[in-house]
Amino acid sequence: MAGEGEFDFIRTRLAPLTRGHPAALDLTDDAAVLTPAPGCQLVVASDMLVAGVHFLDSDPPEAVAERCVRSNLSDLAAMGAEPLGYLSSIAWPRTVSPAWREGFVDGLASAQGAFSLSLLGGDTTAGPGPLTISLTMIGQVPARAALLRRGARPGEDVWVSGSIGDARLGLEVARGALPADPYLLERYYRPSPRLALGQALRGVATACLDVSDGLMADAGHIAQLNGVRLELQAACVPVSAPARTWLADRGQAGLVNLVCGGDDYELLFCAAPAQREALTALAARLGVPLTRIGEVAEGQGAVLRDERGALIDTGTGGFTHF
Numbered sequence: 001m002a003g004e005g006e007f008d009f010i011r012t013r014l015a016p017l018t019r020g021h022p023a024a025l026d027l028t029d030d031a032a033v034l035t036p037a038p039g040c041q042l043v044v045a046s047d048m049l050v051a052g053v054h055f056l057d058s059d060p061p062e063a064v065a066e067r068c069v070r071s072n073l074s075d076l077a078a079m080g081a082e083p084l085g086y087l088s089s090i091a092w093p094r095t096v097s098p099a100w101r102e103g104f105v106d107g108l109a110s111a112q113g114a115f116s117l118s119l120l121g122g123d124t125t126a127g128p129g130p131l132t133i134s135l136t137m138i139g140q141v142p143a144r145a146a147l148l149r150r151g152a153r154p155g156e157d158v159w160v161s162g163s164i165g166d167a168r169l170g171l172e173v174a175r176g177a178l179p180a181d182p183y184l185l186e187r188y189y190r191p192s193p194r195l196a197l198g199q200a201l202r203g204v205a206t207a208c209l210d211v212s213d214g215l216m217a218d219a220g221h222i223a224q225l226n227g228v229r230l231e232l233q234a235a236c237v238p239v240s241a242p243a244r245t246w247l248a249d250r251g252q253a254g255l256v257n258l259v260c261g262g263d264d265y266e267l268l269f270c271a272a273p274a275q276r277e278a279l280t281a282l283a284a285r286l287g288v289p290l291t292r293i294g295e296v297a298e299g300q301g302a303v304l305r306d307e308r309g310a311l312i313d314t315g316t317g318g319f320t321h322f
């Protein structure tokens with residue numbers, strides 16, 4: 001897009017996404033002007049999706065937009081932040097059809113509606129390809145209360161929200177490598193950023209992140225940053241009913257695939273054992289399952305153990321067993 005076409009697109013399709021947020025100035029100014037609540041710090045996260053790398057060419061444009069917004073919101077959730085709005089920068093190749101662009105904007109609108117979110121600004125440009133989408137999510141958190149990845153200490157519990165592995169299986173459904181399964185596909189296309197949970201974990205979790213690279217890899221990130229070892233129990237890893245069905249005849253190798261998959265967008269966090277009761281109550285209050293899956297120990301790395309305490313080899317990290 002260039003010239004008049006782009007201005008029209010901004011005015012007719014993108015400007016309504018501001019939903020009248022005063023910071024956006026109807027997308028008619030050079031920049032957004034944002035006022036955080038008194039005593040708050042801004043939390044800013046950016047995420048880039050490239051066609052053919054981060055999503056499939058066959059993915060519906062609405063789903064690409066939803067994943068983009070939701071995965072970015074998940075980064076704010078991991079920091080304990082409340083979203084304020086976002087910027088969207090898109091390089092459209094000339095081969096992208098008007099219908100695809102319309103579908104993408106519909107997906108943005110749908111995701112925004114689910115989280116009362118407004119578009120605050122951004123940029124669109126035509127490019128030689130591939131389609132590249134960058135969202136910048138802006139949130140706020142009370143000063144010095146942001147959840148960080150550093151802070152875990154030996155003796156603490158390791159918790160994870162929701163279930164692990166659904167998105168990885170959903171990707172295989174989208175690729176046609178697994179039979180149709182609406183639940184798994186939904187978990188891949190429309191992950192649930194745990195915003196309320198993240199905000200409730202402020203002052204409770206000692207270290208927190210959202211699982212995007214895979215449970216084991218992300219547990220490894222917490223371990224490395226804190227100079228500790230995360231000991232996870234395979235039997236405790238929460239899996240959904242469809243994932244359990246998939247696991248039935250695959251056993252341990254299947255579980256390794258799920259804990260090494262990615263895009264779960266669940267929160268993985270550490271907390272003192274004294275918080276167990278409070279966390280159980282929090283899970284009930286929010287309607288978000290929280291599962292204690294292991295503990296923080298002296299040492300390094302993240303390991304997975306079977307019921308007899310033997311180490312499970314998760315080293316290859318590949319997702320191959322179909």
Ligand SMILES: [Mg+2]
Pocket residue numbers: 074075078209210211212
């Ligand atoms: Mg993250």
